[in-house]
Amino acid sequence: MPKELIAEEDESVVIGMWRGPSEMPTYKLTYFDLKGLGEPIRMILTYMGQEFEERRIPLEEWPATKGTIKYGKVPILDVDGKRMYQAQAILRFLAKKAKLAGDNDLEAYEIDSIVGVITDLISLYVPLWQITDPKEKEEFIAKFKKESIPYYLNELDEIAGKNNGYLANGKLSWADLFFHGWVETLEGLISTEIVKQYPNMLLGREKVYSTPGIKEWIANRPKSL
Amino acid sequence: MPKELIAEEDESVVIGMWRGPSEMPTYKLTYFDLKGLGEPIRMILTYMGQEFEERRIPLEEWPATKGTIKYGKVPILDVDGKRMYQAQAILRFLAKKAKLAGDNDLEAYEIDSIVGVITDLISLYVPLWQITDPKEKEEFIAKFKKESIPYYLNELDEIAGKNNGYLANGKLSWADLFFHGWVETLEGLISTEIVKQYPNMLLGREKVYSTPGIKEWIANRPKSL
Numbered sequence: 001m002p003k004e005l006i007a008e009e010d011e012s013v014v015i016g017m018w019r020g021p022s023e024m025p026t027y028k029l030t031y032f033d034l035k036g037l038g039e040p041i042r043m044i045l046t047y048m049g050q051e052f053e054e055r056r057i058p059l060e061e062w063p064a065t066k067g068t069i070k071y072g073k074v075p076i077l078d079v080d081g082k083r084m085y086q087a088q089a090i091l092r093f094l095a096k097k098a099k100l101a102g103d104n105d106l107e108a109y110e111i112d113s114i115v116g117v118i119t120d121l122i123s124l125y126v127p128l129w130q131i132t133d134p135k136e137k138e139e140f141i142a143k144f145k146k147e148s149i150p151y152y153l154n155e156l157d158e159i160a161g162k163n164n165g166y167l168a169n170g171k172l173s174w175a176d177l178f179f180h181g182w183v184e185t186l187e188g189l190i191s192t193e194i195v196k197q198y199p200n201m202l203l204g205r206e207k208v209y210s211t212p213g214i215k216e217w218i219a220n221r222p223k224s225l
Numbered sequence: 226m227p228k229e230l231i232a233e234e235d236e237s238v239v240i241g242m243w244r245g246p247s248e249m250p251t252y253k254l255t256y257f258d259l260k261g262l263g264e265p266i267r268m269i270l271t272y273m274g275q276e277f278e279e280r281r282i283p284l285e286e287w288p289a290t291k292g293t294i295k296y297g298k299v300p301i302l303d304v305d306g307k308r309m310y311q312a313q314a315i316l317r318f319l320a321k322k323a324k325l326a327g328d329n330d331l332e333a334y335e336i337d338s339i340v341g342v343i344t345d346l347i348s349l350y351v352p353l354w355q356i357t358d359p360k361e362k363e364e365f366i367a368k369f370k371k372e373s374i375p376y377y378l379n380e381l382d383e384i385a386g387k388n389n390g391y392l393a394n395g396k397l398s399w400a401d402l403f404f405h406g407w408v409e410t411l412e413g414l415i416s417t418e419i420v421k422q423y424p425n426m427l428l429g430r431e432k433v434y435s436t437p438g439i440k441e442w443i444a445n446r447p448k449s450l
Contacts (some may be wrong), residue, residue: 071342071380084334086341093334109309109318116311117296123348155296 027052031075032059033224037087038075039181043208044094044174046217056222088115088178095174102169110168111175114159118179121152125186141190149194157198165203172211180208188225252277256300257284258449262312263300264406268433269319269399271442281447313340313403320399327394335393336400339384343404346377350411366415374419382423390428397436405433413450 027045031038033056045052057065057074066072070085077084084090095101095111102108125144131137156179159167167175180195187194195201209218252270256263258281270277282290282299291297295310302309309315320326320336327333350369356362381404384392392400405420412419420426434443 071345072376073345084338086338089334089337089341092337093330096330096333105318105321108321109314112314112317113309113311116314120296120298151297 025050025080026078028055028078029053029075030055030057030069030078032057032062033222034059034185035224036182036185039184040091040174040177041075041077041087041094041181042217042221043177043181043214044091044098044100047100047177047211047213048094048098049213056224088119091174091178098174100172100174100177102173107169107173111173114156114167114175115178117152117155118175118182121148122182124148125189128189145190145192153194153198153201157200160198160200160204165200165207167204172207176204176208177214180205185225250275250305251303253280253303254278254300255280255282255294255303257282257287258447259284260410260449261407264409265316265399265402266300266302266312266319266406267442267446268402268406268439269316269323269325272325272402272436272438273319273323274438281449313344316399316403323399325397325399325402327398332394332398336398339381339392339400340403342377342380343400343407346373347407349373350414353414370415370417378419378423378426382425385423385425385429390425390432392429397432401429401433402439405430410450 027050029038029041029045029052031041031054042052042054069076070083073085075087075090077090084093092101092112102111125148128137128140128144131140156167163170166172167179183195195205208214252275254263254266254270254277256266256279267277267279294301295308298310300312300315302315309318317326317337327336350373353362353365353369356365381392388395391397392404408420420430433439
């Protein structure tokens, strides 16, 4: 409603409406009832001390819901009524506010680059969601554990070894939240503890999990894969 | 070699070595002999007026080369001896130098978001490279043309219609180079002119192609898919 119209009715209401949204932005996250690509966003919001609402779509409702969402993908984030799409674009936007996106262009590149590597790993496991045949599923998981995980985790662990457990620039960034938020879903899906096998990555996880805001979130978050 | 050591030998050499690399950075792009994900990088470098060397790996040499490259992926960009990985991370880094990454965080988000949407489209066509059976290939292409292209191109064309043919913020950004550099490879691979069917995207292509630097590159670039 235009400001002027309300002002004619009741000046005090105008002030309330005008000030409210700009002082306290509202965040609403829509994702599956999973950690996955939603968890890094939840982590960064809690790191920022930002309250948010959640809509968790049950997996069985997704086929019917997909068509109603632009681009047919989640997560989406509504910020003061503006709808934001694409997990990494949302994360990078929030990370700048949270000072987790690097202090200069080269640091931002290091973060983006490692996020790209993680994305490559994610793209290799995504087909697993579509496999229904138990034998085929078992074979996929065996191959993924034998090939993809060591290939990527050895690299990531070496990087974390040079960065105090973090994935870029020797300090916490949204790349850490992206990996450690997501990887728990992978671990659950293939019933394998991955991170514990890589000491530098494990150190990174412990640092992320004990970061103020994130620590409280992890202690209180809903149980999900 | 430390500056001091050379200085003891010959002061004039020091000045030459010191000044050279910082004034004229060297760029070397390694990719396939394709447009694909390399072309947006080539476009942004020519837009910047930046000379660069190229190593174009013939597709038949890739299986033997892949193992020698960290993360097993191209493009990679060597900048003054620093090796950079991941097409989007490289593009975002260069785009900041070129002022094609948005003027503020919200503009940067709009670019990142649409790049994410284009990435989703790219991920749907990637399996095509692995299909060898002609009938299977034909079926894949038919489905891709019937489903994926209209789904994504209708959205992109609507966005371009609101942005003077561009994909974000009503002005040229690296999202435009990302799409228009890559899509020619898709068009060649499926022997179909896609962009011409979408008037606002076609306007965007014409604007990208006539941008100083990129225009000269397109007129003189090596022929490739």
